[in-house]
Amino acid sequence: MSAEARMRKWLWMMGITQVLLIAVLATLWSSMPAAVPAADSDPAPICFNRVPGSDKPCLTSFTRLATAPGEVAGRRIIITGYLAMRYGIPTLYANQQDYENDIAVNALAIEGDHPTLEQLVQQFPYQYVVMEGVFRENEQNLAWLGRLTPPFKVSKPITPLRQTHEDVLVPVEFMK
Numbered sequence: 001m002s003a004e005a006r007m008r009k010w011l012w013m014m015g016i017t018q019v020l021l022i023a024v025l026a027t028l029w030s031s032m033p034a035a036v037p038a039a040d041s042d043p044a045p046i047c048f049n050r051v052p053g054s055d056k057p058c059l060t061s062f063t064r065l066a067t068a069p070g071e072v073a074g075r076r077i078i079i080t081g082y083l084a085m086r087y088g089i090p091t092l093y094a095n096q097q098d099y100e101n102d103i104a105v106n107a108l109a110i111e112g113d114h115p116t117l118e119q120l121v122q123q124f125p126y127q128y129v130v131m132e133g134v135f136r137e138n139e140q141n142l143a144w145l146g147r148l149t150p151p152f153k154v155s156k157p158i159t160p161l162r163q164t165h166e167d168v169l170v171p172v173e174f175m176k
Helices: 003-031 062-067 096-100 114-123
Strands: 076-086 089-093 108-110 127-137 146-155
Touching (some): 076 096, 076 108, 076 114, 089 096, 089 114, 108 127, 114 146
Parallel strands (some): 108 146
Antiparallel strands (some): 076 089
């Protein structure tokens, strides 16, 4: 067989191989589940207490609240954040780093009468708190995610367990 004939045979085999490979990949691709959820599937609920129509306060997070603030507008929410002052306004930030970098678009402005706000800031200055209040959307397109209005309940969050390196290290004999 000549070199030219071998070359044609090799190219023909490569062509058949590519066609077969494409057919197999197309079959596999069509059987894969969709990466995007179907339109009729429900997104993660804003509230962690998933009882529809419940009058309990909505336990939520800044991330969930930012996805659909209108769903909890006018409802009582419970949220954990970093309480600090921003230009004379008590503000609940998602975390201390957001406060330190003045990222107010992820924060909630705290509204209320002067004595209530003063007591709040004096009792929980620049620390993490669990706050319950009525969530109001940001209708005026101000710099924050929304507003938290009275009546308030405020407490310190549960302090996480701090482990030392001795508590975490695995003895070498268990790794053999």
